[in-house]
Amino acid sequence: MNEALKxxxxxxxxxxxxxESESDRFSYAYDAAVLExxxxxxxxxxxxxxxxxxxxxxxxxxxxxxxxxGSGTNLSGGTIPKQGGIVVLTNALxxxxxxxxxxxxxxxxxxxxxxxxxxxxxxxxxxxxxxxGSQAVSTLGGNVAENAGGLRGLKYGVTKDYVMGVxxxxxxxxxxxxxxxxxxxxxxxxxxxxxxxxxxxxGVFEKITLKLVPxxxxxxxxxxxxxxxxxxxxxxxxxxxxxxxxxxxxxMDNFTIRTVEDFAHAGLPVEAQALLLIEVDGHPGQVADEAxxxxxxxxxxxxxxxxxxxxxxxRNKVWEARRAALSAxxxxxxxxxxxxxxxxxxxxxxxxSAIVDISKKHKVTIGTxxxxxxxxxxPTFLTDRRNKEEWKRVEDAIDDIxxxxxxxxxxxxxxxxxxxxxxxxxxxxxxxxxxxxxxxxKKALDPKGILNPGKIIGE
Amino acid sequence: xxxxxxxxxxLGELDDQLVTCMRCGxxxxxxxxxxxxxxxxxxxxxxxxxxxxxxxxxxxxxxxxQDKLSRCLLxxxxxxxxxxxxxxxxxxxxxxxxxxxxxGLPTVKKIIFRGMLTKPGLFDGLMSLAAKFQGxxxxxxxxxxxxxxxxxxxxxxxxxxFRLLAKTPLHREFPSLDTPAGASGLxxxxxxxxxxxxxxxxxxEASLKVFKHHGVGVFLPAGQACCxxxxxxxxxxxxxxxxxRENLAAFKGGSFDALVTPCASCTSTIKEVWPMxxxxxxxxxxxxxxxxxxxxMDINAFVADKLGVVPPEPAADAVTVTxxxxxxxxxxxxxxxxxxxxxxxxSKYVLKEMAGADTCCGCxxxxxxxxxxxxxxxxxxxxDNIKNSGAQVVATGxxxxxxxxxxxxxxxxxxxxxxxxIEIYAESx
Ligand SMILES: Cc1cc2nc3c(=O)[nH]c(=O)nc-3n(C[C@H](O)[C@H](O)[C@H](O)COP(=O)(O)OP(=O)(O)OC[C@H]3O[C@@H](n4cnc5c(N)ncnc54)[C@H](O)[C@@H]3O)c2cc1C
Ligand code: SF4
Ligand code: SF4
Numbered sequence: 001m002n003e004a005l006k007x008x009x010x011x012x013x014x015x016x017x018x019x020e021s022e023s024d025r026f027s028y029a030y031d032a033a034v035l036e037x038x039x040x041x042x043x044x045x046x047x048x049x050x051x052x053x054x055x056x057x058x059x060x061x062x063x064x065x066x067x068x069x070g071s072g073t074n075l076s077g078g079t080i081p082k083q084g085g086i087v088v089l090t091n092a093l094x095x096x097x098x099x100x101x102x103x104x105x106x107x108x109x110x111x112x113x114x115x116x117x118x119x120x121x122x123x124x125x126x127x128x129x130x131x132x133g134s135q136a137v138s139t140l141g142g143n144v145a146e147n148a149g150g151l152r153g154l155k156y157g158v159t160k161d162y163v164m165g166v167x168x169x170x171x172x173x174x175x176x177x178x179x180x181x182x183x184x185x186x187x188x189x190x191x192x193x194x195x196x197x198x199x200x201x202x203g204v205f206e207k208i209t210l211k212l213v214p215x216x217x218x219x220x221x222x223x224x225x226x227x228x229x230x231x232x233x234x235x236x237x238x239x240x241x242x243x244x245x246x247x248x249x250x251x252m253d254n255f256t257i258r259t260v261e262d263f264a265h266a267g268l269p270v271e272a273q274a275l276l277l278i279e280v281d282g283h284p285g286q287v288a289d290e291a292x293x294x295x296x297x298x299x300x301x302x303x304x305x306x307x308x309x310x311x312x313x314x315r316n317k318v319w320e321a322r323r324a325a326l327s328a329x330x331x332x333x334x335x336x337x338x339x340x341x342x343x344x345x346x347x348x349x350x351x352x353s354a355i356v357d358i359s360k361k362h363k364v365t366i367g368t369x370x371x372x373x374x375x376x377x378x379p380t381f382l383t384d385r386r387n388k389e390e391w392k393r394v395e396d397a398i399d400d401i402x403x404x405x406x407x408x409x410x411x412x413x414x415x416x417x418x419x420x421x422x423x424x425x426x427x428x429x430x431x432x433x434x435x436x437x438x439x440x441x442k443k444a445l446d447p448k449g450i451l452n453p454g455k456i457i458g459e
Numbered sequence: 460x461x462x463x464x465x466x467x468x469x470l471g472e473l474d475d476q477l478v479t480c481m482r483c484g485x486x487x488x489x490x491x492x493x494x495x496x497x498x499x500x501x502x503x504x505x506x507x508x509x510x511x512x513x514x515x516x517x518x519x520x521x522x523x524x525q526d527k528l529s530r531c532l533l534x535x536x537x538x539x540x541x542x543x544x545x546x547x548x549x550x551x552x553x554x555x556x557x558x559x560x561x562x563g564l565p566t567v568k569k570i571i572f573r574g575m576l577t578k579p580g581l582f583d584g585l586m587s588l589a590a591k592f593q594g595x596x597x598x599x600x601x602x603x604x605x606x607x608x609x610x611x612x613x614x615x616x617x618x619x620x621f622r623l624l625a626k627t628p629l630h631r632e633f634p635s636l637d638t639p640a641g642a643s644g645l646x647x648x649x650x651x652x653x654x655x656x657x658x659x660x661x662x663x664e665a666s667l668k669v670f671k672h673h674g675v676g677v678f679l680p681a682g683q684a685c686c687x688x689x690x691x692x693x694x695x696x697x698x699x700x701x702x703x704r705e706n707l708a709a710f711k712g713g714s715f716d717a718l719v720t721p722c723a724s725c726t727s728t729i730k731e732v733w734p735m736x737x738x739x740x741x742x743x744x745x746x747x748x749x750x751x752x753x754x755x756m757d758i759n760a761f762v763a764d765k766l767g768v769v770p771p772e773p774a775a776d777a778v779t780v781t782x783x784x785x786x787x788x789x790x791x792x793x794x795x796x797x798x799x800x801x802x803x804x805x806s807k808y809v810l811k812e813m814a815g816a817d818t819c820c821g822c823x824x825x826x827x828x829x830x831x832x833x834x835x836x837x838x839x840x841x842x843d844n845i846k847n848s849g850a851q852v853v854a855t856g857x858x859x860x861x862x863x864x865x866x867x868x869x870x871x872x873x874x875x876x877x878x879x880x881i882e883i884y885a886e887s888x
Contacts, residue, residue, distance in 0.1 A: 023523035
């Protein structure tokens with residue numbers, strides 16, 4: 001990039017907020033996806049929303065590819081920049097602008113950290129439910145751009161269910177307003193809906209309005225132990241059929257159970273073929289009632305044992321086991337690939353047995369855990385990306401998993417996004433017309449193709 | 460070494476450790492550097508990526524990488540919360556020495572480590588000379604904390620408020636000791652560490668008083684050297700190895716149940732770093748290191764866990780004391796209940812926790828000199844938490860943290876005194 005242009009960026013964001021050394025630029029060449037790094041030409045960190053808008057305009061005026069980056073924790077390469085392009089950081093835009101307790105909404109800048117926001121909301125006696133596993137570091141802007149989910153998705157929904165409005169910069173740096181602070185709003189096109197899951201390809205968020213809800217008064221957690229994956233899946237279906245929607249309904253396969261037990265010594269039953277970790281919440285009376293019913297359903301469908309947490313400490317133990325899943329698996333092998341294929345809930349048994357077959361066929365190690373209630377499993381590949389031959393088998397196995405998921409009426413990604421990792425599979429799930437429509441839409445909004453080019457719909 | 464293929468080869472040897480980082484970014488939530496700057500190259504994930512980039516020739520500027528590596532407190536917060544169990548500190552310490560071997564050590568550090576620190580006799584002599592004359596060029600800053608500041612030294616130490624060197628260092632007061640186990644049936648080897656020997660001698664005296672009270676025998680050999688961490692953190696592997704050898708020689712032949720230090724950094728260095736790097740030493744030295752490391756204990760843990768002490772009820776008018784958890788104690792060794800128990804042993808004090816007791820104080824050894832502004836920013840946060848706790852005293856089990864916290868409190872004009880938990884306990888005896 002020429003010096004004059006660098007100076008122009010420096011004039012917009014301040015000299016200290018422009019990074020051009022090789023070592024600074026290389027540290028924005030990757031994200032949490034297992035992909036090859038690509039170094040940007042420049043990294044800028046605007047400290048005001050106005051400066052963010054001007055940066056977008058300057059990039060567009062010069063036809064520079066622009067990749068917005070929150071915390072860079074996405075698992076699909078959404079923040080791997082384009083060669084010669086710039087990375088724009090949002091982490092200095094981290095103010096909570098308003099928490100409105102009367103009207104149950106909050107307005108935030110895009111770089112606010114999810115967990116800090118949730119804690120601030122909780123301190124006012126309210127609740128922001130979306131809780132991705134990365135919430136201690138992810139930004140709300142990143143959550144909206146990926147439509148992030150979490151453990152509470154089954155009952156409370158995902159990020160999109162909380163986005164009331166998004167104000168965003170178009171490529172000319174003009175602010176586009178969409179949505180409102182009201183529960184109802186039909187003014188204009190649903191542009192904020194378009195922004196959700198857009199992965200930085202259609203606009204750059206300036207402000208986000210998020211819905212808040214009252215917190216549940218009580219919770220009850222339990223662990224149901226099964227010696228057969230199918231029985232566990234039947235229990236999941238039966239719980240929903242009984243018109244009970246647990247806040248959380250998580251699954252762990254035998255490999256994951258054993259790995260967690262090795263790592264955390266949490267007293268998990270290593271011989272179990274499947275574990276369901278379940279939490280119901282709401283009014284205390286309802287919670288007691290539903291917990292009893294869930295326990296009875298699990299037992300009726302063949303759970304060997306159901307351990308109901310008696311107090312906060314026991315509840316914590318249940319969730320510690322779940323939280324330890326990724327940590328434990330990640331330590332088994334150098335490279336951890338967290339997949340995300342999602343199927344209709346009733347197809348989980350079929351998906352699970354397919355995963356077992358695929359792991360045998362390609363001789364790869366897969367531990368599976370995830371959100372059983374949502375049909376959103378995380379088959380986690382444990383491998384070593386330096387071993388070319390094994391890595392090829394992993395890639396083939398991932399292809400097979402997508403084929404099976406799509407064959408079962410599922411989707412490529414439940415919550416981790418498409419980015420560049422999965423864009424080549426897009427047409428398989430949708431069709432050519434869908435890709436064309438999306439490309440035309442992008443072309444109209446971003447004629448020079450500067451906004452995160454190559455992501456989701458290719459180029 | 461100084462040639463590129465050798466640099467790449469050495470970095471390649473770190474590859475098995477580097478590859479375990481899955482780039483999840485979880486370390487961003489806890490890194491005190493990242494909290495200040497929001498820059499990816501300041502957090503563990505960024506530094507590990509840079510080292511990998513260098514090893515695979517994607518990054519071509521080793522000096523740039525070295526600069527980023529130096530922007531780190533070696534506090535271990537990242538490692539303690541890493542889901543993938545990446546041995547971040549092992550990586551950083553080894554990488555620093557690999558890069559220094561390639562790029563060379565800055566002259567100032569060469570003089571300090573190679574010319575002085577590795578020669579305990581000379582180091583002690585220079586320090587006692589400095590102790591005699593320091594009054595001439597410093598002036599008192601805060602009586603409660605016991606700090607001074609200096610116009611004359613400003614170019615070297617900046618605005619820092621510091622504690623003067625002790626008039627008589629501990630090794631002059633107690634050149635050597637070898638007393639048998641008493642009522643406790645235990646005997647310890649005592650490793651005061653440089654800062655307790657030369658600056659915070661009161662901590663050494665308090666430790667010996669507590670040992671005596673409990674009938675603990677003490678082996679305090681002459682000729683102890685620095686534990687090595689300052690040299691190693693600057694990438695000077697040779698000086699580090701020399702220092703370890705000097706210490707092995709000093710403690711050789713002593714018989715003791717535990718090697719006890721009142722300095723969190725010394726404890727974690729001897730316990731964790733010595734064994735980690737012992738493959739660079741002879742088999743007999745490796746054996747000696749293993750034996751010593753296994754026996755090494757922080758003094759808080761020793762008193763609380765081995766001497767069966769039972770805290771009394773605090774007095775009604777007890778002085779409030781808040782506790783700072785040194786990174787090298789809590790995150791490295793899992794010691795956090797024990798210093799609190801030691802404070803509770805003195806009924807004249809009562810604990811009052813601060814917010815973020817276990818966040819880094821910003822010292823990071825020589826980081827506080829090389830990156831003074833950043834160190835002060837991180838320190839200011841700690842100071843605010845201490846102040847907001849409303850406590851009259853702050854206690855912490857590491858003299859390096861004590862120095863940093865004293866500096867920050869003194870610069871803010873706070874009248875909050877800074878003590879080691881062993882001093883508080885010793886006051887009650
Ligand atoms: C350990 C781990 C656990 C995870 N668990 C979950 C989980 O449970 N559920 C889940 O859904 N995901 C999960 N993720 C994935 C990831 O954390 C989420 O996708 C998260 O929303 C990304 O947030 P971020 O701030 O890191 O965004 P980034 O990774 O920085 O960016 C993500 C995308 O958002 C775009 N973007 C960011 N800010 C803006 C903006 N202001 N305007 C426009 N576009 C923007 C970027 O261009 C990019 O395309 C996990 C990841 C890890 C590493
Ligand atoms: S938390 Fe550990 S694995 Fe994750 S990015 Fe940091 S060092 Fe790497
Ligand atoms: S050791 Fe401390 S300062 Fe260094 S990267 Fe880790 S958390 Fe950050």
